[in-house]
Amino acid sequence: MSVARKFLLAMSTNAWLRERATRTAFVHRSVSAFMPGERLEDAMAASAAQQQLGIGTIFTKLGENLTRVEDAEEVTRHYLDVMDRAQTAGLRAQISVKPTQLGLDLDNECCYWNLQRLVDRAAERNTFVWIDMESSPYVDPTLDLFRRTRTRSPLVGIALQAYLVRTAQDIETLIPLGSAIRLVKGAYLEPTSVAYPKKADVDENFYKLGVRLLAKDAQQAGCLLHIATHDIALADRLSAFITEQNVPPSSYEFAMLYGIQRGQQLRLARAGQRLRVLISYGEYWFPWYMRRLAERPANVGFVLKNMVSGG
Ligand SMILES: Cc1cc2nc3c(=O)[nH]c(=O)nc-3n(C[C@H](O)[C@H](O)[C@H](O)COP(=O)(O)OP(=O)(O)OC[C@H]3O[C@@H](n4cnc5c(N)ncnc54)[C@H](O)[C@@H]3O)c2cc1C
Numbered sequence: 001m002s003v004a005r006k007f008l009l010a011m012s013t014n015a016w017l018r019e020r021a022t023r024t025a026f027v028h029r030s031v032s033a034f035m036p037g038e039r040l041e042d043a044m045a046a047s048a049a050q051q052q053l054g055i056g057t058i059f060t061k062l063g064e065n066l067t068r069v070e071d072a073e074e075v076t077r078h079y080l081d082v083m084d085r086a087q088t089a090g091l092r093a094q095i096s097v098k099p100t101q102l103g104l105d106l107d108n109e110c111c112y113w114n115l116q117r118l119v120d121r122a123a124e125r126n127t128f129v130w131i132d133m134e135s136s137p138y139v140d141p142t143l144d145l146f147r148r149t150r151t152r153s154p155l156v157g158i159a160l161q162a163y164l165v166r167t168a169q170d171i172e173t174l175i176p177l178g179s180a181i182r183l184v185k186g187a188y189l190e191p192t193s194v195a196y197p198k199k200a201d202v203d204e205n206f207y208k209l210g211v212r213l214l215a216k217d218a219q220q221a222g223c224l225l226h227i228a229t230h231d232i233a234l235a236d237r238l239s240a241f242i243t244e245q246n247v248p249p250s251s252y253e254f255a256m257l258y259g260i261q262r263g264q265q266l267r268l269a270r271a272g273q274r275l276r277v278l279i280s281y282g283e284y285w286f287p288w289y290m291r292r293l294a295e296r297p298a299n300v301g302f303v304l305k306n307m308v309s310g311g
Helices: 003-011 015-021 025-031 040-052 069-088 108-124 136-152 167-177 199-213 216-221 232-245 262-270 286-294 297-308
Strands: 056-061 093-097 129-131 156-161 180-184 224-228 252-257 275-281
Touching (some): 040 056, 040 069, 040 275, 069 108, 093 108, 108 129, 136 156, 136 167, 156 167, 167 199, 167 216, 199 224
Parallel strands (some): 056 093, 056 275, 156 180, 224 252
16 A cells, blocks of 8 residues: 555544645535535435436435434434435435444444334335445444345445455355445555555455356345446456356446546446446545545645645
């Protein structure tokens, strides 16, 4: 992992910097490359626009590590409302939630029941709930949350990170459940005791895990793979496997983030591939934004200079 990436990921959890940066107009402008606005209405307008192009949406309200049960309740109610409003607006939209946004740090059961309320509403609104994967200490409780929920409903999926050594094993336990899995490289600062430090190894593991999730037994179990990457070479490699092996379109979709690799998003949509773009909104964007910068440290010097000078 590059020094710049490590530095940015360490900063993503710095409260002083968050406080200062979010008051800075320049940073606000830079963030707008990755999110259409802070309000749900902004996200819904962007969703409607991409739907015209054949691109589906996953909505996520930014926020994590909540410290009050009341706030987790508010987030849950917010997402219930999002599903209602998306259906009324005719949007082909799903939602994606972080367990610590539903209260995982505070009370496991409360988090579980908040999630069940979302999944039950998803059934009424003909949609789907994704569970984000946060940093490695959360993997076990998040998998538990997913497994328990999956026994109640098929309308739930989970993100798994290719940078974690354990993910190959986790996938083997999830395939028999017919799981929907969003495969990502992983966005957090992780020690080498749990994560592959070299990008080339993460990329190769992503490919192997993708191939595993597209195998016949996974298809027969009813698994769905979200190929969630902006790495075009990797997506092309998996597409070649899909063509070669005749994997049915019902077994996979592509997923990307709003504002990243827009050209590739349009290419996939034009080619008739199933693609969902995750649109983030909300005021608590600093840690998430720093993780996005860490993915491409090349253009970050300028942003940092302006942050510190208050520009
Ligand atoms: C739909 C979706 C959901 C996600 N959910 C999670 C989650 O739950 N948990 C989690 O840990 N991570 C999540 N991630 C983030 C993921 O882990 C990676 O950090 C992120 O996608 C970057 O990795 P990459 O696969 O795009 O490959 P990379 O090798 O990082 O990027 C490939 C290329 O894409 C472009 N690119 C990538 N990122 C950026 C950027 N920020 N700005 C500009 N260009 C960029 C660059 O051209 C780069 O060379 C999610 C990603 C997606 C797409």
